Amino acid sequence: MADTVQLEAVSKVYGKGQGAVAALREVSVAIPRCSFTAVMGPSGSGKSTFLHCAAGLDSPTSGTVRLGGTDLTRMNETKLTELRRQRIGFVFQAFNLIPSLTVLENITLPLRLSGTRTDKARLRDIVDRVGLTGRTDRRPAQLSGGQQQRVALARALATGPEVIFGDEPTGALDTMTAREVLNLLRETVDSLGQTVVMVTHDPVAASYADTVLYLADGRIVDETQDPTAEKVAERMTRLGAWK
């Protein structure tokens, strides 16, 4: 199975000299295509930095990040933006949507800014799939938190990206709504063949993934295949996440 995202010896150091903090230390990992990967770790373990570097939102201090063979670390900000909007989808914890645009306009925003024509049938399919049929003319403020995350997911899917990154996508949702969003993510992997990488601190969320990577002190310290919530929670306890 080919790898979609490859990190090779990626380090990220914030600050300089005495005050320097290493958020990532020589992280090497390969995310295979059509997989659902969860990244877990205690606060300050480097989860967010990992996601930023892997998704081309931030550039690592050393090492290389590849997306389907393209080296992200050699690109300038404009090239990176173009790559992000064409080949990467994002679902953030909150504030995913532009308040002044309707649901449909939010979904098609990356397409419009890259000047790509929208495939109507495909768009309808995505809207149906995330369960937003009949709500595409609303504004974000008129939607519930779960519905807003569905819009974000639809936007992430609209460009047909190689990988979708989620940053605590269920962090601001209640249990029931979170489950719906996670099921949707799982479904995109299973039926659409999407690749999904999600940072989370919730063992239940992580249990939806194929693989769970554990980060501690900027290093990948372990991984679990076919996780259950119990296994993940137990592993996290040993990492000192919940004292």
Add this chain to the structure above:
Amino acid sequence: MRALLSFSLKTLRHRKAAFAGAFVSLFCAAALVSACGMLLETGLRGHVDPERYAGAPVVVAGDQYVHKTITKGNGKTKHKSKAISERAWIPESLTEEVAGVPGVRKAVAEVAFPVGTPDGEAAGHGWDSAVLTPFTLADGRAPRQAGEVVVDGGSALRTGDRLRALTPAGAAEYRVTGVTAQTVAGQDTLFFAPDEARRLAGRPGLVSAIGVFTAPGAEPDLAAALRGTRALAHTGADRGTAEFLDAEQARIKLISMGGALGGTSLIVAVLVVSGTFALSVQQRQREIALLRAVAATPRQLRRLLGGEALVIALAAGPAGAAAGFGVGFWLRSKFVELGTMPAHLPLVVSPFPAVAGLLATVLAAWAAARLAARRAARVRPVEAMGEAALPTARLPWPRLVAGAVATAGAVVLTLVLSGLSTEAAASPVTMLTALVWTIAVALLGPPLARAAAALAAIPLRASRVSGHLAAAGMRTGARRTAAVVTPLSLLIGLACTILFVPTTLGHAAEREAAAGTRADYVAGPRIPAGAAEALRGEPGVEAVTEVLHTEVRAGLTKLTARGVTAGKLARTTDLGVVSGSMAGFDAEAVAVSENAAGRLGVGVGDELALTLGDGTPAELTVAAVYSRGLGFGELTLAHDLVAGHVDDRLGTLLVAAPELTRAELAELLAGVPGAEVLDRAEAVAAEPENAAVNYVAMGLIIAFTAIAVVNTLAMSTADRVRELALLRLVGTTRRQVLRMLRLETLSALLLAGVLGTGIAYATLTAFAAGMTGTAVPHIPPAGYLALVAGVAALALAATALPGRVALRQHPAEAVAGRE
């Protein structure tokens, strides 16, 4: 691009409130710039139609300009002309030469002189030149001898009435022999017998103009006849310029004022609008970060913000430009009221000022968006993630460099200003200095605000809840504080500068006049020489000095001058002579103020070539140099010399008569129509200062800045709905929240007060050093306190109102509500 523009439009529609501020600022800028454009255009292209000379196809009159050809280093020459201050008279003998030119049917000479009547000032002429309008008799007959006069149709007098008039020759009574059928607008006209008119005008052999009547169809070439003289031929609408010299002077004033005012409002607009845009970018930080993360390149973001700015400018520009016409007409009416602009000079109305206003608005918005986009492009996409997106603490180095450059520029300008000793040069530089200082403050705002916040925190902590919160709010919101401080210090700095430049100058002049005035009384406004001479012989009158005011030029340099009678001058005036002597001062001599002597490079004994008010050259010897130039004019000339070269040879009298009361002196002058007597204190205080016009014009800029202050404060407070709601939820009372807001505003106000006052004080000190010689500006405490109180009231109201609105929403809902 279309996607971006439609996105811009949607954002604007969604965030109406946030952009209302930018709209209002741009609207005001467009209105101000187009109004200034109207003044400027009137100055450049405006003309008055001839009235008095409407009947003569060609008018020959003196050249109202001094000319100088400057040879530059590279061999090129540049011709410069400057207007003279009085009418240039021409030889009467030209009349015959002009009459001899083929095609000329008739040439009529005219003399013009001011006549004081019980109804006010009128223009006196000889009846022989009545045809130039033409004036015809509706009743009675033409004046034939000395005691007769014809009044115009607008007069209440009728044939046979008596008129007591004050002519340059003195006061006399005239019998009305006729009334004309016509009047000319804005001016009463009196006609005397031709010889009497020439006697009253008091300039033998000279006339003020020659009207030329041509044979039908002929266009005579007068060039040959006028060669070698200082006379010029005017035809068509151009005749108006020969007739209305005040209109010419007003035009020159309008050009400089329109330019200065327009330029100032443009700089203020860019400052204000860029502040508003920067604040809006800061408030939309998360949205921008999201856009950057999922879709928009830095370039697209810049275009997006540019698109927003363009849409606002295109909405605000035309509306503002249209309103500018109204402002232009209002300014004109004020200027006419204040006497800066003659009523018969109409405003030129054309689309150009509106177009200029629109362009300036678009340009200001574009520049502001460009500056704001620099900040937006620095928003990192990762800020879209995670709740705690802190604004970058450090100022980017290009801004620091720009701030340093602006500070250096301001220092240089301040030094330059302290060396400028003419009002014409110092006035625009004064405004520019204050503005550049403000730009420096705007650029270096955040670190200044942080430093000030640290200082302000010490007293604020004394109040345990509100003060503590305010201190914390100011520290973390240094950028927000800076955004508020910039327009506030602009307002305080500009207002102080505008208000206290005239007081500084006026105070210095008053001080010098008070120190140098020895006379007990001043009589005016128009006292004839005969009355002065008679007064000298009265018992109790020790000395009488006749004074005339005029403006002369040395080369192209304009100088204020006073003509004084030299006898017993020391009893009425102490010029503060520092070298030379006023003894034996005569029509060949000139006394020069230190300031002017320095500028002209002359000292006692040197020759000084001047062009007198009416364009007549004079070679004079410097007899003395004196210190009180502000109080008594830059040059002092002999009264006899000046009297022959001014439009109105009647001036004021300085009277040394310690034994007499004011009433007794007034009694002695009872024969002079309209004469008034002021005592020394009144006379010194009554020194007229033409500040009102500046106050009106610059007042508009102050109002504009005040609007910007209200905008910024309201925007800044309205953005904090969630923060304020959170404070309420954790148990802060409404009263405490409002008090916190008030304390924050007061702290910002304090900082802005210090900065604004500092800016104004530095500028005014430099101005005072250059203009008055002592580096002490005169700032009346009452005026200053009123100004600061006014700004404070405005700022507090602009914080309290949106604060109350923000608190009206239920706190739980406000916190939950996303954006």
